[in-house]
Each structure stands twice: as structure tokens, then as C-alpha cells.
Amino acid sequence: MLELTREYLDDLRLKIEEGRDVELAQTLGELHPKDVADIFDSIPGEESLYLYRLLDGETKSEVIAELEEDVREGLLSSLSTREIAEDVIEGLDSDDAADALADLPEAKVEEALRLVEDQETASEVMELLRHEEGTAGALMAVELIKVQEDWTVARAIREIRAQASDVENIYTIYVVDDQGRLNGRLSLKSLLLNASSARSLLRDLKDDDELVSIEVHESEEMVVKLMERYDLVALPVVDSEGILLGRITIDDAVDVIIEDAERDYQLASGISEDVEDKDSVWTLTRARLPWLLIGLGGGIGGAYVIGAFDIENNPELALFIPLIAAMGGNVGVQSSAIVVQGLASANVNMGNLTARLLKELSVGLVNGLICSAIIFLSSVLLGFGWTLSTTVSASLLCVIVFAALFGAFVPLMLDKRDIDPALATGPFITTANDIMGLIIYFSIGSLVANLM
Amino acid sequence: MLELTREYLDDLRLKIEEGRDVELAQTLGELHPKDVADIFDSIPGEESLYLYRLLDGETKSEVIAELEEDVREGLLSSLSTREIAEDVIEGLDSDDAADALADLPEAKVEEALRLVEDQETASEVMELLRHEEGTAGALMAVELIKVQEDWTVARAIREIRAQASDVENIYTIYVVDDQGRLNGRLSLKSLLLNASSARSLLRDLKDDDELVSIEVHESEEMVVKLMERYDLVALPVVDSEGILLGRITIDDAVDVIIEDAERDYQLASGISEDVEDKDSVWTLTRARLPWLLIGLGGGIGGAYVIGAFDIENNPELALFIPLIAAMGGNVGVQSSAIVVQGLASANVNMGNLTARLLKELSVGLVNGLICSAIIFLSSVLLGFGWTLSTTVSASLLCVIVFAALFGAFVPLMLDKRDIDPALATGPFITTANDIMGLIIYFSIGSLVANLM
Numbered sequence: 072m073l074e075l076t077r078e079y080l081d082d083l084r085l086k087i088e089e090g091r092d093v094e095l096a097q098t099l100g101e102l103h104p105k106d107v108a109d110i111f112d113s114i115p116g117e118e119s120l121y122l123y124r125l126l127d128g129e130t131k132s133e134v135i136a137e138l139e140e141d142v143r144e145g146l147l148s149s150l151s152t153r154e155i156a157e158d159v160i161e162g163l164d165s166d167d168a169a170d171a172l173a174d175l176p177e178a179k180v181e182e183a184l185r186l187v188e189d190q191e192t193a194s195e196v197m198e199l200l201r202h203e204e205g206t207a208g209a210l211m212a213v214e215l216i217k218v219q220e221d222w223t224v225a226r227a228i229r230e231i232r233a234q235a236s237d238v239e240n241i242y243t244i245y246v247v248d249d250q251g252r253l254n255g256r257l258s259l260k261s262l263l264l265n266a267s268s269a270r271s272l273l274r275d276l277k278d279d280d281e282l283v284s285i286e287v288h289e290s291e292e293m294v295v296k297l298m299e300r301y302d303l304v305a306l307p308v309v310d311s312e313g314i315l316l317g318r319i320t321i322d323d324a325v326d327v328i329i330e331d332a333e334r335d336y337q338l339a340s341g342i343s344e345d346v347e348d349k350d351s352v353w354t355l356t357r358a359r360l361p362w363l364l365i366g367l368g369g370g371i372g373g374a375y376v377i378g379a380f381d382i383e384n385n386p387e388l389a390l391f392i393p394l395i396a397a398m399g400g401n402v403g404v405q406s407s408a409i410v411v412q413g414l415a416s417a418n419v420n421m422g423n424l425t426a427r428l429l430k431e432l433s434v435g436l437v438n439g440l441i442c443s444a445i446i447f448l449s450s451v452l453l454g455f456g457w458t459l460s461t462t463v464s465a466s467l468l469c470v471i472v473f474a475a476l477f478g479a480f481v482p483l484m485l486d487k488r489d490i491d492p493a494l495a496t497g498p499f500i501t502t503a504n505d506i507m508g509l510i511i512y513f514s515i516g517s518l519v520a521n522l523m
Numbered sequence: 524m525l526e527l528t529r530e531y532l533d534d535l536r537l538k539i540e541e542g543r544d545v546e547l548a549q550t551l552g553e554l555h556p557k558d559v560a561d562i563f564d565s566i567p568g569e570e571s572l573y574l575y576r577l578l579d580g581e582t583k584s585e586v587i588a589e590l591e592e593d594v595r596e597g598l599l600s601s602l603s604t605r606e607i608a609e610d611v612i613e614g615l616d617s618d619d620a621a622d623a624l625a626d627l628p629e630a631k632v633e634e635a636l637r638l639v640e641d642q643e644t645a646s647e648v649m650e651l652l653r654h655e656e657g658t659a660g661a662l663m664a665v666e667l668i669k670v671q672e673d674w675t676v677a678r679a680i681r682e683i684r685a686q687a688s689d690v691e692n693i694y695t696i697y698v699v700d701d702q703g704r705l706n707g708r709l710s711l712k713s714l715l716l717n718a719s720s721a722r723s724l725l726r727d728l729k730d731d732d733e734l735v736s737i738e739v740h741e742s743e744e745m746v747v748k749l750m751e752r753y754d755l756v757a758l759p760v761v762d763s764e765g766i767l768l769g770r771i772t773i774d775d776a777v778d779v780i781i782e783d784a785e786r787d788y789q790l791a792s793g794i795s796e797d798v799e800d801k802d803s804v805w806t807l808t809r810a811r812l813p814w815l816l817i818g819l820g821g822g823i824g825g826a827y828v829i830g831a832f833d834i835e836n837n838p839e840l841a842l843f844i845p846l847i848a849a850m851g852g853n854v855g856v857q858s859s860a861i862v863v864q865g866l867a868s869a870n871v872n873m874g875n876l877t878a879r880l881l882k883e884l885s886v887g888l889v890n891g892l893i894c895s896a897i898i899f900l901s902s903v904l905l906g907f908g909w910t911l912s913t914t915v916s917a918s919l920l921c922v923i924v925f926a927a928l929f930g931a932f933v934p935l936m937l938d939k940r941d942i943d944p945a946l947a948t949g950p951f952i953t954t955a956n957d958i959m960g961l962i963i964y965f966s967i968g969s970l971v972a973n974l975m
Contacts, residue, residue, distance in 0.1 A: 103733050103753065105752055241710075259693060263684060264687060264688075281555050283555075301555065302774035304756050321773050324777075325776075325780065328777065328784075329784075332781075333864060335788060339791055339792055339860075340791055340861075341856060341860075346861065347864070348865035352885045352889060356893075359886070359890055360893065362853055362857070363850065363923075366849050366850050367894055367898060369845075369849060370850065371898075371901060371902075373846060374843055374845075374846065374907070377845075382838050386835045386841070389838070390830055392841065393821075393825035393829070393961060394822025396845045397825075397848065397957055401815060401950075404793060405792055405811045407792075408789065409799075409807070413800035427800065430800075433804045434804050434808050437805075441808075449823060450823075455826070471815075496792070501849070509845060
């Protein structure tokens with residue numbers, strides 16, 4: 072794996088400046104296309120374009136497939152429509168081609184599609200461009216190996232040879248009926264093992280046990296769930312009639328898994344856009360500001376809650392404000408995280424809302440009693456006095472139980488209404504629990520102050 | 524995909540009670556092994572065992588491979604050593620068998636291994652059990668297809684037929700030299716396309732371009748990185764001499780990706796063990812308590828910070844304690860999350876520590892100035908007075924800048940020392956920033972109070 076150090080890149084850029092093209096072409100020729108793509112991701116657009124023209128045809132396509140989206144968009148917008156026709160539409164698998172074209176101006180895409188020599192490829196790509204993003208159709212490639220169940224082994228081998236040149240990795244051979252409806256699969260292995268019985272019919276060799284497929288309009292989350300669940304390397308995509316349209320390969324599903332995980336992680340950490348630490352200061356700021364603004368609003372709300380209470384006559388209550396606010400936030404984040412993960416991986420219906428909340432109530436009570444006992448003892452031992460210690464420990468118990476229930480309830484509710492429950496992890500839960508915690512704390516504080 | 528509702532399970536359990544074995548066997552026979560495994564994951568152990576004995580031999584093995592770890596351990600401990608020999612060691616791929624055996628008592632494993640008919644299989648599995656968890660060796664299976672470069676196509680096809688019955692998915696045929704050293708691969712596709720030239724040597728057909736492999740003692744993180752980076756469905760594993768030992772398939776890498784993502788998510792949410800919402804109340808409590816205790820400690824620390832300041836004469840400062848604490852925590856969590864994600868996906872060296880911290884400083888300053896301006900205006904408009912508004916907005920700027928730097932610095936430092944940077948996300952950063960935020964707030968508060 073190539074380590075892209077600052078020195079390596081500087082050396083490369085120096086060679087570009089000095090125009091040492093032969094040397095550069097050789098250096099690039101020895102790299103994996105993915106490594107070349109990493110270089111393009113890390114240097115300015117003009118220099119990437121310079122290096123791109125030094126690549127051979129096949130590598131050009133492979134590099135385009137591996138570039139980051141914004142870098143790829145920049146590069147493609149500098150290419151001629153002829154280059155796009157050759158390097159993108161003809162050179163890439165249909166799904167990667169459609170991905171790459173999706174961000175270009177429509178007129179440019181149309182011209183490039185007209186320039187493609189094999190008009191069948193062009194229309195396949197055009198077809199793929201029509202699928203809505205986030206569906207199985209948008210992830211699938213049309214390249215696959217398809218045989219008919221009424222063919223003999225000998226004919227199948229001939230046809231597969233003819234089809235195979237278009238397909239980079241075969242994985243599975245799909246068996247269809249004479250209408251094109253998917254009804255089985257044939258492993259290369261069984262074909263290899265049966266190659267000697269050339270006249271057997273595929274109908275008798277095909278495996279139709281546990282054949283998993285997905286309809287074209289289903290979501291990419293469902294794609295990932297099925298592929299992960301059944302350990303598939305390729306998932307066939309069919310239309311509502313069962314006609315085989317394409318297949319989704321595991322590398323694309325892995326990309327979706329990683330993107331989803333990053334997104335959930337960022338939401339839980341209060342980051343609202345997909346950012347990386349190499350993005351610009353402004354992009355990073357913009358991604359972080361929304362949560363901070365919610366936090367500010369919460370903070371002002373908190374000031375009102377405290378202001379509504381007679382703090383001047385009970386200033387010692389101020390001491391444990393940070394504790395109460397932090398614990399409410401923490402417990403809420405924990406509950407919501409467990410629920411969100413449970414919902415994401417759920418294939419088992421774990422019972423109804425009430426049952427889940429009752430469980431959360433138990434966890435909250437146990438945690439609350441432990442924490443509240445600890446804080447009572449510490450606070451008395453540290454000399455904060457009986458009144459304050461009682462107030463703090465009673466409030467803490469209530470705050471923990473409330474935050475646990477609330478943190479579990481909100482994502483469950485969102486999920487019921489088909490809203491992404493991950494939205495309820497970071498900012499919303501913490502801020503809401505902060506304020507509620509303060510209200511509980513000062514209400515109990517007033518009560519105790521009046522009783523004493 | 525089977526939806527496991529409460530009713531479905533209750534119905535199944537009723538049939539078990541009534542001993543309607545024929546009906547049960549038929550129901551189970553129609554399910555995908557993964558669905559059967561889900562049922563086992565959701566019902567008591569004795570009932571799983573009852574259903575297990577109704578499965579046919581092959582399904583037994585497939586179900587074992589799919590069970591959750593704790594459920595599988597429970598089931599295996601109820602099986603005889605003969606059953607373990609047949610259903611686990613002989614029935615599963617070597618990597619899954621080794622996984623399943625890892626949690627059983629050593630004596631039981633040894634006896635089961637002795638009962639295995641094919642002693643070569645037994646010794647392969649025994650060999651795999653020796654690899655340390657978390658390494659490439661622990662993930663690999665020994666089942667693969669291997670040909671020698673000096674063989675002809677005709678011989679290769681014969682040998683592949685012989686080897687293929689052991690290997691569920693072939694994916695790639697590995698080419699080795701006469702010492703067993705990996706030096707190329709052969710796609711099934713090229714074999715199929717060249718099957719007619721039976722006398723060509725594999726040396727001339729093999730593809731040794733961009734052959735990616737991994738050494739057996741490398742980490743599973745490296746496995747995932749390579750497979751994701753180069754879109755591999757199978758990664759060959761070699762020893763330090765380059766001898767081919769086994770291969771890791773993509774389904775196992777996907778499991779590692781998902782586990783890692785869940786772990787990072789839980790750490791960021793303050794959950795210290797791998798838990799699911801169906802775990803017991805006590806497990807859930809234990810996983811959540813550590814962060815809460817850290818939070819308690821931080822809260823007591825916060826009380827001391829506030830106590831050290833003359834709050835009785837400046838009680839209005841109490842109003843904005845929640846705001847300052849929350850904002851410090853939020854900003855710290857954001858910075859650390861971006862750094863942790865950057866480190867996890869980093870294949871590009873983005874420059875040194877100072878450069879990264881300078882960038883974080885800029886982001887912190889921009890966010891800080893915006894938030895601080897907003898809070899100053901709101902606070903003045905809401906009538907909190909000039910003194911308090913000045914104190915709060917100046918403190919907020921300092922707190923945000925400090926928290927941004929601190930949140931980025933800690934995970935970067937941990938990573939330099941080869942400690943998992945994800946440990947610095949949730950509890951540690953929030954608590955540290957809470958306290959530091961209070962110190963900054965009250966120091967500025969004292970300063971402003973003395974100046975006025």
C-alpha cells in the first residue's frame with residue numbers, strides 16, 4: 072500500500088512542473104489505480120488532469136472509478152465529451168459509469184452518450200441513470216452472466232464465454248426462463264464439475280434453493296441487509312415481474328455500509344454534513360455550527376430555568392448544575408445510541424414500545440440508584456451538607472430515569488413515523504435532557520428549601 | 524426475509540411443547556439457515572437444542588455458522604463431542620470451525636478433533652486455532668483452490684475439479700511456484716475462456732499484476748483496509764516466506780467492518796461493552812455505568828471549581844453554567860469525532876500534528892466567534908446586562924477554541940502512542956472539557972467582576 076507522504080507528492084508535483092512525462096508515466100504505471108486515485112484526491116485539479124493524460128486507456132477508467140466524488144466531478148468537467156464516451160461510458164462498468172455521469176450537466180452527458188460506439192452500452196447506462204439515488208436500481212450494474220434453463224451445458228459454456236468478456240468478476244451465473252424471469256443460479260464450480268456431461272440441461276443443474284433477489288425500487292439499506300445477512304457477494308436485481316435486470320456486487324454494498332456507519336457516527340457526534348479532516352475550514356465550520364447553535368439555544372433556555380429560581384438565596388445549588396446537566400445528557404445519549412443501533416440491525420421484532428420502555432426504565436432505575444447513592448455519600452463526606460446532598464442525589468435519580476426513558480422514546484417514535492432515528496442522537500437528546508435536568512433539579516431544590 | 528414476530532415464536536414454542544416434530548422439521552426445512560439461526564437467537568437454549576436435533580446435517584452446520592456468539596457457545600456446550608466433530612469440524616469451513624471451537628473447553632475440543640474422520644481437516648483446524656485473535660490468521664480459511672504455474676490448463680482443470688468440492692465459493696484460483704509461494708492468480712473466467720487450449724501453461728495465463736496479499740500475523744484492521752481499498756472479494760494470506768496459507772473472504776471482512784463501526788459508535792456514546800437492546804438489564808447497566816461514574820467524578824470536580832469562586836456575590840454567573848459546560852463538551856466531541864474518523868480511514872498522511880492543530884484552531888476560532896457574537900447579542904437583548912453578556916461571550920470564545928484543540932489533540936496523541944484513539948471520544952473529552960470550561964468561565968468572571 073502506497074504511503075502518500077508530503078515529500079512523495081512534492082516530488083511528483085516537481086516532476087509535473089519540469090515536464091518529465093516519461094518518468095511520470097512510468098511511476099504511475101507501476102501503481103495500483105486506487106493509489107493513483109489517492110494521488111489525484113490529494114493534489115490540485117490541474118495537476119491531476121496533467122497526470123491523467125499520461126495514463127493508459129484502461130487505467131484511466133479504473134482511476135475514475137476510484138476517485139472521491141468531488142474530485143471526480145472536477146476532473147470529468149475538464150474532459151471532452153469524446154473522452155467521457157471512451158474513458159467513462161465504454162471503459163467503466165455500467166453502474167460506475169452511471170455514478171460518474173450523475174453529476175455532469177445533462178447536455179454534456181447526452182452528447183457523450185451519442186459519441187459512444189456501442190449504442191447498446193449507451194442505452195444501458197442511460198437506463199441506469201433513471202433510477203432514483205438510494206435504491207437498488209441505482210447501485211446495480213447490468214453486466215452479468217445469464218443463461219436459459221433450457222440450454223445444454225455445452226451451449227451454456229459457449230454463451231458464457233461470449234458474455235464473459237464484458238464482466239469483470241463473474242461470481243454467479245444467473246438462470247432465467249424463456250421470459251427472462253430469474254429462477255435459479257449456477258455456480259461456476261458446478262459448471263466446471265459438470266463440463267464433461269455436455270448435453271445435460273441447465274434446468275437439472277441449477278440451484279434454486281434459497282435464491283435471494285431484490286426488487287429494483289427497494290432501498291439500498293435493504294440491499295445491505297440482505298447481502299450482509301445471507302453473506303452474498305452478488306445480489307440479483309429484478310423488476311416487479313421477476314425479470315432479471317442487473318446485479319449488485321459486494322464492493323458497492325461495502326461502500327454503503329461504510330458511508331452509513333460514518334453518517335451515524337457523525338450524527339451522534341453532532342456533525343451535520345459528511346466531512347473529513349482534510350476538508351476546508353469553512354466546510355468543517357458549516358458542518359459543526361448547527362449543533363452548536365442548538366446548544367446555544369439550549370444554554371439560553373437553561374439560563375431562564377435557573378433565573379426562574381431564587382438562586383441568590385440558595386447559591387450553593389449552583390455547585391451541582393454541571394453535574395446534573397452532564398448526567399442527563401450522558402444517559403440520554405447512551406439510551407438513544409443503543410436504540411438506534413438496535414433499530415439499524417433489527418431483524419427480530421423485540422416486542423412493543425411499552426416493553427422496551429419498561430426495560431429502559433429498569434436500566435435507568437439501577438443506574439440512577441447507584442449514581443445517586445454514590446453522589447449522596449461523596450457529597451456528605453466532602454462536607455456539602457445534608458440539605459444539598461439530599462437535593463442533588465434525589466434530583467440525580469429523577470434526571471437519570473427521565474433521560475433514559477426520553478433517550479429511548481424519541482428514536483423509537485421517529486422510527487415509527489419513518490423518520491431516521493439517528494437524527495435523535497446527538498444534539499436533540501443532549502439539549503433536551505440538559506434543560507429537563509435543570510427543571511427537575513431546581514424544582515426539587517425549591518421543594519427541599521421550603522421543607523427545611 | 525422472515526419477520527420474527529412474537530406470535531411466530533410463540534407458535535413455534537407451542538409446537539415444541541406439543542412435540543409436533545414432523546411439522547416443525549418441515550417448517551425449519553423451508554427456512555434459510557440464517558433465519559433458523561435468528562430463531563435460535565431469540566428462544567431459550569433448551570428449545571433451540573430441541574429444534575437443532577430436527578435439522579438435517581448440512582443445515583445444522585450452516586446454522587451454527589450463523590448463530591450469535593453467546594447463543595452458539597450455549598448450544599455447542601450441550602452437544603456431544605461426536606456431534607461437534609461432525610457438525611462443526613467436518614461440516615464447517617475451517618475458519619468458521621475454528622471460531623466456533625474457540626470458546627469451548629480445551630479437553631472437549633481435543634476429543635472432538637480426535638473423532639474427526641479426516642485427520643487432515645482436524646489438523647488444519649487445530650493449526651487455525653493457534654492464531655491470535657484479531658490477526659489475519661484468525662480470519663482466514665484454509666479452503667482455497669491452488670494450482671502450480673508449471674501445470675497445463677488441462678491438468679489445472681482436473682486438479683481444480685478435485686479441489687472444488689471442498690470450497691464453497693471459488694472466487695479466485697491462486698497460482699503458486701513449486702515451493703508453494705504465491706505468485707499470481709487465475710480467474711475462473713480466463714480458465715473458461717482458455718479451456719480449449721488445453722496444453723498452454725498456467726505461467727502464461729496467470730495474472731500477477733497488482734496481486735494483493737497479506738501476511739498471516741498482520742491485524743484484521745489491515746485486512747479490512749486492503750479489501751475495502753482494492754475492492755477484493757478474497758484476500759490471500761501468506762507467511763513471511765510468501766508461502767500461501769489460506770484466504771480471507773469478504774463476508775468475514777464485512778463482519779469486522781460492522782463490528783468496528785458499532786464499537787466506535789458505542790465508545791462515542793459512552794457505552795463500554797458491546798451490548799444490544801435485547802441484552803439483560805444488568806449487562807446494559809454494566810456497559811453504561813463506567814461513563815456515568817466518570818461523569819459523576821467530573822460533576823464533583825465542577826462543584827469544587829464553582830465553590831472556589833465567590834458565587835454568593837455574583838449569583839447571576841450561575842445562569843450560564845449549563846451553556847458553558849454544554850458548549851465545551853459539544854465542541855470537544857465534534858473535534859475528536861472528526862479526528863478519529865480521519866485516522867480510521869487515513870491512507871493519506873495529511874501533514875504533521877502542528878498543521879492539523881492549526882487547522883482545528885481556525886475552525887474553533889470561526890465557530891467561536893460566530894457563537895460568541897450570537898450569545899452576546901441575545902444576552903444583551905434578553906436583558907442579562909452588559910457585564911454578564913461580556914463575561915459569557917468572552918468565555919464562550921475561549922472555551923470553544925480550547926475544546927476544539929483539546930478534542931483534536933488527545934486522539935492524535937493516543938494514535939501516536941498506538942492506543943486506540945476512539946477511547947478519547949465520549950466520556951473523557953466531555954468531562955475534561957466541562958471542567959476546563961468552568962475554570963475558564965469563572966476566571967473570566969472574576970476578572971470582569973474585579974474590573975467593574
